[in-house]
């Protein structure tokens with residue numbers, strides 16, 4: 001029956017996603033690792049592994065011999081088997097990164113964008129940047145797609161820029177569609193801050209709690225990670241944090257309201273009064289904490305990071321002063337560890353997640369038998385064969401029960417498809 005066929009097809013893709021997420025997290029793994037982490041049967045895992053080896057996404061990394069039982073084949077991700085391009089579209093610049101399947105930024109470039117740039121100007125700059133970053137070589141054939149992280153407001157679901165603040169040519173522009181047509185590659189469009197919070201979640205792993213990424217770079221935005229996923233809101237436009245009012249009689253903002261956090265902050269910053277700008281931002285952050293009860297606040301963006309210590313000190317001070325019950329209310333405030341590439345890298349990771357992600361797999365390595373690369377005692381011999389279906393696999397599970405329990409390697413939050421997060 002047609003329906004059965006369709007279901008089987010779906011299941012195969014889903015299972016591949018499960019196995020790939022283990023590979024992208026643990027880097028090296030055995031069949032038993034996947035069985036324990038996913039709940040799939042050993043037979044199903046063997047089939048998927050064989051297919052992924054044939055596709056070049058994973059490969060045999062050798063054989064691990066345990067004290068008792070038969071040896072187990074160890075597999076590893078092939079990082080350069082697939083790539084994604086990530087783009088951070090800001091008001092003045094376009095930053096591009098090339099990210100491999102393991103999530104490593106391999107190349108990074110920045111190009112200026114014309115003042116008040118048009119969609120056509122962005123597409124041209126994007127294309128020439130991608131040509132440069134892929135070097136015109138065979139990386140192009142291994143590109144999964146392009147992730148765009150852009151200023152909003154925008155409609156993530158439909159790939160539309162609704163009304164980018166401060167840019168006159170960006171009303172209801174179907175950016176995802178026109179970029180796909182122009183580049184001939186799948187394109188994923190998201191808000192800059194949503195891409196940025198995805199990168200932070202990758203960095204922190206599955207224990208990443210409710211978090212806001214506060215970005216100051218020409219404008220001010222907030223990316224939110226709530227309940228284990230990026231929060232985009234009812235219209236996928238969450239994050240216009242800079243356009244919350246902090247001064248009823250304040251100056252007129254680009255959004256048409258008076259006294260927005262962004263305009264009040266920017267006036268102080270433009271006058272060179274960074275301590276005051278930091279205090280304005282801190283008030284907004286405390287407002288957020290009162291509303292959302294966050295575990296973590298990450299401060300990011302080029303304009304903020306130029307004075308990172310000042311902003312960090314002021315936001316920390318405000319959070320301490322205003323959280324009245326420090327014995328049970330605590331919020332970590334940190335600067336982004338990903339620097340200027342955070343948005344572009346997050347946009348690329350979203351593309352990889354969509355194609356190679358996994359839903360609902362919280363942790364890996366709780367059970368015995370996880371032959372992870374982080375296990376110091378896992379002596380691995382060179383591969384005896386490049387095939388993914390070694391007969392040694394049949395006893396991998398028994399063999400690996402002799403391995404000391406491996407420190408849990410959290411399946412990165414980025415290891416889930418975006419569709420499951422939304």
Ligand SMILES: [Zn+2]
Pocket residue numbers: 242243244253254255256257260262
């Ligand atoms: Zn505003």
